[in-house]
Amino acid sequence: MRSRLGLLVGLAAWLGAVSLAGCGGSATEELVIGEYGSLSGSDATFGQSTKAGVRVALAELNATKEGKIGGLTVRVVEEDDQGRAEEAATVVQKLINQDRVIAVLGEVASSRSLAAGPICQNAGVPMISPSSTNPKVTQVGDYIFRMCFLDDFQGWVMAKFTAENLKLKRVAMLKDVKNDYSIGLAQYFTDAFKNMGGQVVYEQAYSAGDQDFRSQLTAIKARNPEAIIVPGYYTEAGLIARQARELGITVPLIGGDGWESGQLIEIGGEALNGCYYSNHWALDYPDPKLQEFLKQYRAGNGNADPDAIGGLAYDAATVLFTALQHMAEQDPETFKGLSSKMAGTEQRKAACKKLRDLIAQTHEYSGVTGVITLDANRNATKPAVVIAIKDGKKTFAAQIKPQPPA
Amino acid sequence: MSEFLQQLVNGVTWGSVYALIALGYTMVYGILRLINFAHGDVYMLGAFFGLYAARWMGAARDPNIAQALAVLAIAMAGCGVVGYVIERFAYKPVRRSSRLAALITAIGVSLLLENGGILLFGADPKFFPQIIAPKNLALGGGVTISNQQIIILVVSLGLMLGLRFIVLNTRVGKAMRAVSHSHTAAALMGISVDRIISFTFVLGSVLAAAAGVLVALQNPKIEPLMGIMPGLKAFVAAVLGGIGNIPGAVLGGLVMGIAEVMVVGYLSPTYRDAIAFVLLIVILLVRPAGILGKATAEKV
Numbered sequence: 001m002r003s004r005l006g007l008l009v010g011l012a013a014w015l016g017a018v019s020l021a022g023c024g025g026s027a028t029e030e031l032v033i034g035e036y037g038s039l040s041g042s043d044a045t046f047g048q049s050t051k052a053g054v055r056v057a058l059a060e061l062n063a064t065k066e067g068k069i070g071g072l073t074v075r076v077v078e079e080d081d082q083g084r085a086e087e088a089a090t091v092v093q094k095l096i097n098q099d100r101v102i103a104v105l106g107e108v109a110s111s112r113s114l115a116a117g118p119i120c121q122n123a124g125v126p127m128i129s130p131s132s133t134n135p136k137v138t139q140v141g142d143y144i145f146r147m148c149f150l151d152d153f154q155g156w157v158m159a160k161f162t163a164e165n166l167k168l169k170r171v172a173m174l175k176d177v178k179n180d181y182s183i184g185l186a187q188y189f190t191d192a193f194k195n196m197g198g199q200v201v202y203e204q205a206y207s208a209g210d211q212d213f214r215s216q217l218t219a220i221k222a223r224n225p226e227a228i229i230v231p232g233y234y235t236e237a238g239l240i241a242r243q244a245r246e247l248g249i250t251v252p253l254i255g256g257d258g259w260e261s262g263q264l265i266e267i268g269g270e271a272l273n274g275c276y277y278s279n280h281w282a283l284d285y286p287d288p289k290l291q292e293f294l295k296q297y298r299a300g301n302g303n304a305d306p307d308a309i310g311g312l313a314y315d316a317a318t319v320l321f322t323a324l325q326h327m328a329e330q331d332p333e334t335f336k337g338l339s340s341k342m343a344g345t346e347q348r349k350a351a352c353k354k355l356r357d358l359i360a361q362t363h364e365y366s367g368v369t370g371v372i373t374l375d376a377n378r379n380a381t382k383p384a385v386v387i388a389i390k391d392g393k394k395t396f397a398a399q400i401k402p403q404p405p406a
Numbered sequence: 407m408s409e410f411l412q413q414l415v416n417g418v419t420w421g422s423v424y425a426l427i428a429l430g431y432t433m434v435y436g437i438l439r440l441i442n443f444a445h446g447d448v449y450m451l452g453a454f455f456g457l458y459a460a461r462w463m464g465a466a467r468d469p470n471i472a473q474a475l476a477v478l479a480i481a482m483a484g485c486g487v488v489g490y491v492i493e494r495f496a497y498k499p500v501r502r503s504s505r506l507a508a509l510i511t512a513i514g515v516s517l518l519l520e521n522g523g524i525l526l527f528g529a530d531p532k533f534f535p536q537i538i539a540p541k542n543l544a545l546g547g548g549v550t551i552s553n554q555q556i557i558i559l560v561v562s563l564g565l566m567l568g569l570r571f572i573v574l575n576t577r578v579g580k581a582m583r584a585v586s587h588s589h590t591a592a593a594l595m596g597i598s599v600d601r602i603i604s605f606t607f608v609l610g611s612v613l614a615a616a617a618g619v620l621v622a623l624q625n626p627k628i629e630p631l632m633g634i635m636p637g638l639k640a641f642v643a644a645v646l647g648g649i650g651n652i653p654g655a656v657l658g659g660l661v662m663g664i665a666e667v668m669v670v671g672y673l674s675p676t677y678r679d680a681i682a683f684v685l686l687i688v689i690l691l692v693r694p695a696g697i698l699g700k701a702t703a704e705k706v
Contacts, residue, residue, distance in 0.1 A: 040529035042629070082529060177676060205675045211625040211632070214416040215670035221548075222409035235531065239627060246542055246552045247412070267533055267627070 029339045030073045031324065034095030036106040036116065041083020042209055043233045045261040046108035046309055050130060051078055053306065053313030054105055056296050061321060069321060070328025070335050077101065081112060088112035089119060096123045100343035102352060103128065103359075105316050108309055109233075110134030110151075110181040117144045124349055126356045128320055130312035131280070133257060134184045138378045143356055145378045147316045147369070148280055149402075151181065154256050155188025155231075157278045157384045157400045162227060162254055163196040165386075165398055166276075170201045171254075172225035174216055174240065176232040178208040185231035185256050201225055206236065213240045217247050227251050233258040237277075238267025245271040252276060260308045265392050272389045280308035280369050282385045282396035293368040308369065315367035322365065323358040327351075408548035413671045414664065415545075419555045419624075421663025422562040426617035427640030428647070428655035429569060430610025436586040436650035437606050439505065443512040444492060446637015447519035448485050448611045452618025453628040454527055456481035457534050466535030474537045474623075478561070481619045482612045489611025490604055497607075498600070516637075523630030534626040554624045565616055566656055569609070573652060582606060586650070639666075639682045646689050648699025657697060661685070 035054050037047030058076055061067050067074055077099045079091035088107055095101045096119065104120050104127040107113045113132035120127035121141035129137055129146045133154055138144045162168050173190065176182035190200050202223045204216040217240070220228060228244065230237050230253050237259050244253065255277035265272060283294070283305060293314060297306040306314075328335045336342065337351025365372045370382045381402050388397035427449055434442045459480040460466060463473060496515045500507045541553045573579040584592040585602045593599050621636070622628050643662040647654025662682060669681045689696060 042531055042627075044530035207675065207678070210675075210678075211621070211627060212416075212420065215413055215667040216675060218409055218412040218416060219671045221412075235627065239625065242540075242626075246540060246550070246554075248542060248544070248548075248550045263533075269536075 028073075029341055030075050031069060031338055032099055032101045032340050033074060033076050033320065034079065034092070034099060034101035034104040034106075035076050036079040036081050036088060036091045036095065036104065037108060038083035038112070039078075039080035041081075042235050043083055043109065043261075045234070045263050045307070046131075047080065047083070049261075049307050049310035050106060050108055050313040052297065052301055053130070053310035053315075054078075054317045056293065056300055056310075057314050057317035057321065059300060060296065060318075069324045070332065072339055074321070074324075076105075081107070081116075083109070083112075085109075085111045085115040089115045092116040092119050092127075096120070096125055100340060101125060102338045102348075103320055103355065105130065105313065105320065107132060109179070110137055110184070111179055113137045113144075114140065114180055117141070120144065124352050124356075126320075126352065126359055128316040128359065130316040131257070131309050132181070134181050135379075136180065136184070142360075142378070145359055145374060147312050147319065147367070147372060147380055148257075149382050149384055150379055151185045151256070152188045153381075153402060154278055154384060155185050155190075156192040156403075157386070158185075158189050158229070158231075158254060158256060159192035159196055159198070160400060161276065161278070161386045161398060162229075163193060163198050166227065166252070168226040169198050170225050171198065171227045171229050172202045172204065172220045172223060173200050173229045174204045174206065174213070174220065174232075175230075176208050176236065177205045179232065181256075181258060182232045185258075186229070189229055189231060200229070206232075206240075208233070208236065210236065211239070213243050214247060217244050217249060221247055221249050225251060228253050230255045231258065234261040234264040235267060238264055238269075238272065241268040241271035241275060257308065262304065262307055265389070265394075270392065273391060275389050276397060277387055277389075278384050278400075279387050280382070280384070281311055282387060283394075284396060285385075287368070289366060290368045311367075311369045315365075315369050315372060318367065319359065319362055319365060319372065323355060323362070326358050327355060409671070411545075411547060411549045413667050415549060415551050415555065417664035417667035418660065419558050419663070420667060421660035422559055423617050423621055423659075424636065424640045424643045424662045425656040425659025426562050426565060426613045426620075427636060428644040428659045429566070429652065430614050431641050431644040432647070432650055432652060432655040433582075433606050433610050435644070436652075437582065437603060438497070438501075438508075440497065440508050441512060441641065442497075442607075442610070443509075443637075443641075444496075444515040444519055445610065445614055446633035446635075446640065447516050447523070448488060448492075448633070449614040449618040449621075449636060449640075450523060450628070450630060450633030451488055451519065452481045452485045452615025453534070453622040453632065454523070454532075454618075454630075455484040455615065456619035456622055457532055457628060459484075460535050460537050466537060469537050469539045471538070474557075477537055478616060478619050482615045485611040485615030485618075486608045489607040492611075493604055493607040498603075520631055520634070527630055529630065531627045531629040534622040534628055536626070538623060552624070558620045558624060561616065561620060565613055569613070569652070572609070578602070578605060635679060639679075642682045642686045645696055646685055648696025651696065651698045654696055654698035661697075 037050040039047040081088035108131045110132040113129045117140035121143045126143050131148045133151045135150050175186040253275040259277040334354045337347035342348045362374045372380045383401040386398040387394045430445050459477045542550045581597045643658035644655045647658030
């Protein structure tokens with residue numbers, strides 16, 4: 001019975017450390033916009049792509065209008081939430097209270113948009129999530145928008161592709177229980193797949209950050225599914241694919257847009273060949289606007305290709321700029337309230353509300369990820385594409401359009 | 407049945423990794439009565455040293471065994487140095503102070519290594535290059551084992567046997583056993599206690615580094631906080647087997663790895679991390695000294 005106290009004290013104290021963000025502020029008159037994302041952490045490409053996409057939009061504004069809207073220079077404050085929901089709430093608080101932003105762009109992960117959304121809603125600052133697909137994100141309130149389709153649609157797309165294009169009936173599910181996106185998408189897929197006459201024969205789970213999925217995959221393998229549905233993020237999806245192949249599982253893995261990252265193939269390698277995932281775009285789509293964006297993006301990012309996350313971030317930023325432009329033209333008096341020196345006043349509140357109304361009116365805006373029309377619930381309705389991974393390349397497999405409402 | 411056997415293979419593989427890390431905890435505790443909380447972070451450093459060694463040698467371009475062994479050796483040597491430095495500059499100055507001071511120092515070193523790692527390597531995960539081309543072997547009955555799993559088992563078994571040889575059949579090992587028995591008596595017999603303590607730290611860190619490289623081979627995602635959970639679990643494994651007891655650490659590691667994998671496979675993956683602490687609580691209630699530990703009377 002040696003020093004049990006020591007053991008207990010040690011165990012209790014052996015926990016992570018906390019980091020604090022810096023501060024900012026401005027004296028000149030400008031339009032301050034906040035952007036937050038996971039620049040570090042386990043799904044860092046989400047944040048990095050978002051930042052890069054917003055920067056392309058800003059570069060374009062600088063090239064065409066000297067970076068000004070309604071006579072005021074646009075400044076974007078970028079924040080890193082380290083891929084943690086609680087940190088997302090912290091940095092968005094900072095953007096609103098210290099930087100006094102007029103609008104917020106972000107996040108990719110639904111868990112983090114859900115953490116930051118209520119803060120923007122309560123402060124009356126519009127937030128545009130480029131690529132959070134969980135339906136709950138915009139249900140937070142009327143100041144929260146998104147530029148992408150929803151998971152109920154995405155789950156249906158994955159189910160339709162699995163049942164009709166791949167003609168599979170029995171699948172297994174491996175979802176991330178720490179992730180709102182993953183839990184939602186798994187549920188929507190399961191419901192839709194059942195309606196199409198398929199069945200999910202076995203459900204297994206993991207937690208974001210896990211390294212080893214062999215025990216789950218061994219249990220899945222014993223049930224002989226025709227495919228494994230992995231509605232998670234790219235980091236884990238790549239590792240899961242590798243370990244599945246190691247255990248002799250040869251069936252395809254099928255995922256959602258959480259797989260969309262330049263790093264997916266780097267992590268999963270050959271193991272991903274023959275896998276599919278639903279996505280917001282395919283790079284080889286012959287759309288002039290998209291191809292122009294690709295040129296711009298490659299020029300600013302060392303010739304790297306953008307992923308759909310970057311494209312959606314660009315769309316989110318340009319939709320915001322367009323709404324600001326309209327406001328400056330239609331209602332210059334209210335627009336003055338958006339200036340940085342009006343922070344904290346009643347005019348600012350009214351101006352943000354007006355901005356919200358204008359964003360909500362976004363109609364048939366042709367973005368690089370397709371045509372964006374926001375519905376009454378501030379969601380975009382867009383077709384989805386399915387990407388097939390062949391020989392380490394992402395190739396277009398199918399486009400699936402939303403069903404007309406029955 | 408094949409599912410169970412496959413889970414057993416997975417469990418033994420993980421277990422041997424836990425065992426390697428647990429050995430470091432147990433040896434340091436046996437000699438210093440100190441829980442070296444920074445040990446899990448040394449394992450993390452091992453993975454990173456291996457990553458940079460592999461990049462520097464370009465080992466992924468032409469994977470072969472000789473290069474992989476060189477990567478392993480570099481990582482082990484690097485962590486041996488780190489282990490020596492940690493003992494010399496963090497633990498030695500507080501050796502004569504209270505046990506609590508040493509414990510808090512250990513936690514401080516652990517946080518330093520974790521956050522230093524975030525500064526140095528970046529917080530986003532890195533991917534360990536394939537320095538061994540993956541191959542799968544069918545063991546019959548639907549059970550497969552990858553060559554990486556075989557490497558983990560063979561290397562960790564080899565290291566454990568090597569450690570056993572050092573402890574039981576060499577002068578240094580004899581001195582280690584003597585120091586763990588009593589510092590004063592060992593010093594009177596002409597053993598340099600400081601040197602033996604340093605040697606123990608180096609040895610433990612070298613084993614942790616090997617575990618880090620082996621895990622990175624199999625699960626290529628490495629990041630600066632990857633040592634926290636395996637470190638905690640290996641510590642529990644050491645307590646489970648009997649802290650201070652070398653065969654106990656190996657046994658505890660295996661029990662831990664198998665228990666974890668079975669819980670994920672047959673109960674629920676959410677309990678993956680909980681099972682370690684359930685085992686800890688059970689063992690502290692039933693056999694506080696651990697499975698192979700000897701109950702000692704506490705002097706009050």
